[in-house]
Amino acid sequence: MAGLFVALGDSFTEGVGDRNAKFPNGVRGWADRVAKQLGKQDPEFRYANLAVRSKRLHQIVADQIEPAVAMKPTLVSFYAGGNDILELRKDMDALLQQYENAVARLASTGAQLLLFTGFDVMLPPVLEPMRRRNWLYNEAVRGIARQYDALLVDHWAFEIYQDPRMWDTDKLHMSPVGHKYMAAQVLSALGVRHTLKLKQLEPLERAGWRELARAERAWLRDWVVPMFGRKLKGVTLGDNLPPRWPEPVQVSVGLKKLAKQSGRAPVG
Secondary structure, X not given: OOOEEEEEEOXXXXXXXXXXXXXXXXXXXXXXXXXXXXXXXXXXXXXXXXXXXXXXXXXXXXXXXXHHXXXXXXXXXXXXOHHHHOOOOOOHHHXXXXXXXXXXXXXXXXOEEEXXXXXXXXXXXXXXXXXXXXXXXXHHHHHHHHHOOOEEEOHHHOHHHHOHHHEOOOOOOEOHHHHHHHHHHHHHHHOOOOOOOOOOOOOOOOOOHHHHHHHHXXXXXXHHHHHHHHHHHOOOXXXXXXXXXXXXXXXXXXXXXXXXXXXXXXXO
């Protein structure tokens, strides 16, 4: 039976930050790149991506876990909880227990599991509590990965992601370069040779403090304030947005071709 890769989660796995109008929802992402490489190994290989931006862990559990299990995957990637960490009232013990329960359910399929830590994003002092919660989350994920014999992509440990070019302008989602490097890390964890061409990043010139201050103010104005505004209104960017690849597709056909055949308009 041909292999099947099912990717679950939020914007990290959907591909936000890697804009491409030729793909559903207007993004591509690391998971599509991984699927393409796996398809080169096996022409019959299939791929589904149920991830939707902004989703919390409980929504991912409710909407994605059982549909993924029903597909009988051979490989499942699972990243969830990052959006919950941004909610300071969220009970971390309860969150991590729900995360482990989800991993246990996926492990029951016998599929190879792939888990991720979150990157240690440098945040201004006002958001420091979120950074500490990320550390707690990462330690728990490492332990759960060992317990359920899952492969771990330890995003927190990748020094190259300290380079701002690895991130989109919101500083929260990976850029196209960041997604490509992540695809390479995932393939390495799987022990799969790939043909991805990774650019050598030249050293950046150090910006002056005035330039840095302007950039920080723009980031807070354009991204942080709107994000918390949406939280107060109870709306997210993923509301009414469908998964990009809700049903398994045969990768060797070509994801761009399949996207064109689907007739779905991209989302910016």
